[in-house]
Amino acid sequence: MTMSKPPVLEAPIQGGSLLASIDDFLAADLAEVEQILWRELESDQPCVKDILQHATRFRGKRLRPILVLLSARACGEVTDAHKLLAAVVEMIHIATLVHDDVLDEASTRRHVATVNARWNNETSVLFGDYLFTHAFHLASELPTSHACRVIGRATNKVCEGELTQIHERGNLDLSEETYFRIINGKTAELTAVSAHIGAHYAGQPADVVANIEAYGRKLGVAFQIADDLLDLVGVEKKTGKTLGSDLQKQKLTLPIIRLLNTASSPDASTIRELLAHPDSDTRSELAVYLRKSDALEYTATTARRLVDEACEHLEVLPESPARQLLADIARFSVERSF
C-alpha cells in the first residue's frame, strides 16, 4: 500500500537524536529502572520464566518512566522512590499493552510476536494480570500508600476508558467529546500520573504538582491522537506493529470523526459503508477521502495545540535541561512516525 504522508508526519523532528539525548541524560537512572522492573517480575515457575524472557524483547519508547524521571529532575532530584515508581508505571503500561493485544488480536508488537500469538489468549490475560499485580506489589515497597492510591486511581480510569472504547465500537456517530473522554482515560491518565509522581516525590507543593500533572495529561491526549493517526496512515515497518486495527475493530478516531463530520452527503455515505464493512483495503480506500478533506490537518493541529498547552504548564518550573527535554518530548510525541 502506498500513501502520501499525512501532514503531521511531514516535518518530523529529530526523534532519533532526541531519544539519544534523553538516554544520555537519564542513562544510569533508566538502567536502574529496568533492573528494578525485571527483578520484581522474576519467577521460579518455568513457564513464567519463558514468557518473561520473551517479553524482555518488547522494548518500547519507555515514555512513562522517562516522564517520571524527567519530571523529577525538572522539579528537583531523582530519588529511589522515583526509580521504583517509574518501573511501576511501565509495568502497568506493559500490562495494558498485553491485554490490548488480546483485544485487538494483534500478531506483532514492537516488531516481536505478541504473547497471544506466541502462546495463546489465556496466557496473555494471565500474564497481563501478573504484570498488574506485580506493579502494585512493587509500589507497596514504599512505606506509605500514596503511590498505590494515585496509581490505582489512574489505572481505574484507564480501564473505564478502555471499556467505553469497546462499548462504542461500531458507533459511526461517535462524538469528539466521547473520543476525548476515551483517550483521556486509556492513555492520558497514566502519563498524567507519571508526571505527578515525578513532581510529588521531588517534594513540590500541590499547585506545582497539579501543573506538571496537567502537562502529562495533555501530552498523553496528544500522544494518543498521533498514535491513532499512525494506525490510520502510518507505515507498518516503521511502527513495528499491526496497523489499521482501529478500522478493523470499528473504533472511530479523531481523523475519521472529522472526516464524517465534514464530508459531503454522498461521500459520507460511502465512507460509512467502508467503515461498516472493514477489510484489508479499507485503509487505502479511505485515503482518497482523507486527502480531499482537512481531517488529517485538523487532527494534527489539534494535537499540536494540546502540546502547546502542555508546554505552558511547564512554565511553573525554572528553566533547566530537564524542563527543555519535557517540552521536546511533548513535541516529539506528535511529530513521530513510529
Added chain:
Amino acid sequence: MTMSKPPVLEAPIQGGSLLASIDDFLAADLAEVEQILWRELESDQPCVKDILQHATRFRGKRLRPILVLLSARACGEVTDAHKLLAAVVEMIHIATLVHDDVLDEASTRRHVATVNARWNNETSVLFGDYLFTHAFHLASELPTSHACRVIGRATNKVCEGELTQIHERGNLDLSEETYFRIINGKTAELTAVSAHIGAHYAGQPADVVANIEAYGRKLGVAFQIADDLLDLVGVEKKTGKTLGSDLQKQKLTLPIIRLLNTASSPDASTIRELLAHPDSDTRSELAVYLRKSDALEYTATTARRLVDEACEHLEVLPESPARQLLADIARFSVERSF
C-alpha cells in the same frame, strides 16, 4: 446424565444452616463489606454501570471476606481495616473469576450469564482489570502499604498458579506435586492472605498470624480439591455453573491423576484416549472407571486430611464461637455439593 454420588458428597453437613449461622454471626459486618465493595466500584461511565449492575447478581459464598471477618473475631475485634480489606479480597476473587470465565469460555456463573457471554471477551478482560485495580486502590485507603504488599504478593502467586495450569493443560502425565503447586497458587494464596489479614489487623503476634495463615492455606487447598471433584462428578443445577470444564480444557485434577496412576494398563490407555479427545460424554464415560477405582475416595480423604490439619492450626487461639465457625467452614468446604 445420571451419576452416583461420589463418596465425598455422601454425607453433606448442614451447609445451609452453617451459612445461616455465619450470616447471623457476621450480618452487620458482611453488609458493610458489601457496601464498601460496590461503593468503590461505582462509575459515572454508563457502560461500566451496566456491567456492574449485571455483576451484582454474581453473589457467591463470600468465603474470603468471611475468612477475614471470622479470623478477626477469633483473634480479637473486627476493625474498619478488616471490613475494607474483606472487600478488597472479594474484589480480587471476583476479578479472577471474571478472567477465568474468559479462559474457560464458561457461559454461566452462579446461575447467571457470565460477562463474556452477556457482552464479549474484551469486556470481560477489561472488567477483570477494573476489579483488580480497584482492589488495590481500595487497599491504599489504609495509611500503610502493608495490605497492598501482602495482597499483592498473594495475587502474584495466584497468577503464577493459573499460568502454570494453562501451561500444563493437556499434560496427561501431570504429577500430584505440580497439581498441588497449581492449586496452592490459584486458590490457597488468597484464602491464606484473607486469614492472615484477619489475624494481623487484630493485633496478633507473628507466630499466631502464621498459624492462622496456614489454616487459610490448607482450607484453600482442600476447598479447591472439592471444587475440582464437583467439576467432575457434581450436579450442574446445584453448583450453578458449567461443569466438566476441567475435562473439556484438559486440566488434570486430583481424582483423574489418581485414576491414571492406579488403573490397569488397558484401562489407563482407554482413559487417556477419553481425556485426549474430550466431548460432552466424557464425564459420564469416565464415571465407570472412577467407580471401579479408589480415586474419589482417595481425593476425599486427601481433602479431609487437609481440613484436619487446617483445624489444628486454629488451636493456637482460645476456644470461641468464631473459632468454631472457622473449623465448621473448613469442614463444609469439602463436604458441600455446590
